Amino acid sequence: MHTFPAVMIGGPPHSGKSVLVYRLSQILRAAQVAHYVLRACPDGEGDWSQEASADRVRLLRQKGQFSSAFVEQVCRDIARRHLPLLVDVGGKPTLEQEQILRACTHAVLLAATPEGLAEWRERAERCGLMIIAELQSVLRGVDQITEETPVLRGVISGLERHQTPDGVMVQKLAERLRHLLEFPPEELRERLFQQAPTELIVDLERMAHSAGIERWQPADLPSILAETPAAALSIYGRGPNWLYAALALHAAPQPVFLFDPRLGWVQPPVVESGDQPSTALVWHPTITPAFTWLEATPVQPHLDYDEVQQVVAPILDPQRGVILSGKLPLWLLVGLALTYRRHPWVAVVQAQQYDCGIVVLSQDEHYQVGDAVSIG
Structure with a gap:
């Protein structure tokens, strides 16, 4: 159903994407915004990776490899979506894997460095995505909003596993996603x-x-x-x-x-x-x-x-x-x-x-x- 957005959350490895996706989904659920988180990466970490113990996460995590069949299946899932999607993608997509990005409609970009953001900005633009936010991720510090429109830009902090990031940037991004993803529940x-x-x-x-x-x-x-x-x-x-x-x-x-x-x-x-x-x-x-x-x-x-x-x-x-x-x-x-x-x-x-x-x-x-x- 192409009336529903599919928002890609992308950035280099270890930038905090999975933690951010989990926290955004929590906020959207509390606001009763119907959506689904699609992990478009063979690692396949679901909510359990944030809620289970660190030892259990290490046991359950299944490191896999991208394949043509996997990419095709994920693209098909996005294309036939029945709810708005948040799409958590891998950190180093090849040109073939960029098909997953092209199947999406919007993008939230996350990186620890300006260079990382620039790389993903070029990738998102090449794939025809409308960029919602560009965020520099830091483990320590405070959230900072440097620009709100048309693209939300600034610093987001505290994206550590088993933490609950709740700064101003998380809330502002969740609000923007709520307006994009929300459909009358009835x-x-x-x-x-x-x-x-x-x-x-x-x-x-x-x-x-x-x-x-x-x-x-x-x-x-x-x-x-x-x-x-x-x-x-x-x-x-x-x-x-x-x-x-x-x-x-x-x-x-x-x-x-x-x-x-x-x-x-x-x-x-x-x-x-x-x-x-x-x-x-x-x-x-x-x-x-x-x-x-x-x-x-x-x-x-x-x-x-x-x-x-x-x-x-x-x-x-x-x-x-x-x-x-x-x-x-x-x-x-x-x-x-x-x-x-x-x-x-x-x-x-x-x-x-x-x-x-x-x-x-x-x-x-x-x-x-x-x-x-x-x-x-």
Whole structure:
């Protein structure tokens, strides 16, 4: 949908792009501006990289290489966007990788030096992007605005991982993005909900608001599931992976659809279990006395939804509960959870809380939905 902007956040390596993108997204979410952050880099660092511990980030970070297939997939995702995008790009794009920039509409440039900004300015102009801001990034100091229009220019400080930069430049840039990205929420919902494949739509934002929930907690699961019909449903909005998995398992065997800002409404792939698991993922089953912990890691940093519609997962002991983890797209994680739904119980791990799995389905009186099961 080309009515939605796609704002590229670009600059040399180690200039603080990922930290800035995360903070801007936080502010936009608080202002209820619908958007999606697309990590257009094989490193694939999501929100977990800012929220998880430093040790966990080092374990989860998956350094990958740009490839023609990756570039093509990202360009396709940008072109068919269903929401406004913030696009976090790599720091050293080749001419081929600049196709990703050309697929965007606007640019925010970030660099530690004037030379770095000049290089990226030339690149953004060559790719036909409208530059919103040019920011010099410093670790220590204070924000300074030297020019507001037509391009926001100045110094931005404190873009360190696990910090919350909140200076005047961050706020001014977030305000400018809000005016660019904001669409009437009811109009946006109506447009998207008209395309939903099912009559029943679970709107996570409205559900949280009506329940007085500011941040989803595992303890919310029993009441949420009790209020949700066990019927075919479509799920819309931001929420932890265990919430999506619990709703999908609650609806099973009725179909469930997820809204993906890159793909639109998608159904989790049907994942079979077999003796020859798919080689598109590396499977790490760990058997404990109480459960099997299955960690799945994609071989490539970017999984194409159209290419993983016939995934085969390992056969696990049906008498044990299952804990699922791995840096997976939400639609694939939900598909995996559905695969093992006949086990005594199923739990999923969120990267930010990697020492435990959250129970999302249970037929065992010793495990209740919402319980945290330690895997340490």
